[in-house]
Amino acid sequence: MRYCEHMTDIPSVWARPKKGREQPALSREQIVSEAIKLLDTEGLDALSMRNLGKRLDAGATSIYRHVANKDELIELAIDEVYGEIEVPSASATEWRAGVAASAQSMRAMINRHPWVGSVLGQVGLSYLGPNVMHMSDRMLALFEKGGFDLVAANRAMRLVLSYVIGAGVGEAAWLTSLARSGLSEAEWAERVFPIAKATAAPYPRLLAAFETADAEDMFTYGLDALLDGLVAKR
Known part of the structure; x- marks a missing residue:
């Protein structure tokens, strides 16, 4: 148990346990796919939860249900490509x-x-x-x-x-x-x-x-x- 608690302190999406329930209106796959499109067209500086939310027609809160921060989003984008x-x-x-x-x-x-x-x-x-x-x-x-x-x-x-x-x-x-x-x-x-x-x-x-x-x-x-x-x- 102590080991699992320690793992959650590591700043990586791969070290954080998945939440039991996904947000049905917006999936992690949709978020990552749109993040890659944003990165490809506008570059790293343009990637923010606000910009991504606008492209997805969703609030930043919906994105934070799937990723804790921008670094986790980039991790997922890297793995996808x-x-x-x-x-x-x-x-x-x-x-x-x-x-x-x-x-x-x-x-x-x-x-x-x-x-x-x-x-x-x-x-x-x-x-x-x-x-x-x-x-x-x-x-x-x-x-x-x-x-x-x-x-x-x-x-x-x-x-x-x-x-x-x-x-x-x-x-x-x-x-x-x-x-x-x-x-x-x-x-x-x-x-x-x-x-x-x-x-x-x-x-x-x-x-x-x-x-x-x-x-x-x-x-x-x-x-x-x-x-x-x-x-x-x-």
Whole structure:
């Protein structure tokens, strides 16, 4: 009993017991779905119980029946979007191809939801969400199929996820800036690239690097290098 009481003091939706009765007019699923739409369209700064209530045509009190605060709402939103990540079954794919496919799927999720990278690790216990745990378990199985023991598989998985999140945050920031500018990617390049070339003119190596940069190729190159290193370490 003392343990359960202590658990309720942990600031996480996953550590708080569910209430026995749900509010029939507004479900947790509706709240989380609308919160994600708000985050996707207006960003993290726009997320508040008041703004969310307006979008749901409900008062903040109705939302507080399901979540204790904004951090819990973000935890739930994180877990929901993690459910979009596709991790191949270890029994149906070669391990390295499966890990690469998982990384690409996670990268695509972050690009769809640019706010994710800025909140991971900052609120609650996101790693206890059911979708996050499901993804992690399937990725561990892929690494175990590749000959990693459980400790090494866990380390390898965390390294891959850290790489994808790090790369994804940079891409998401770029996509957010592009959306705010109101320009297409081609229009942005047409305006900015000449400025970048002129600025880098005194640095020939850097100038050449600018002219050959490709985000897709860079991501794949980095992921392959990381997996090569993990295989050698194994």
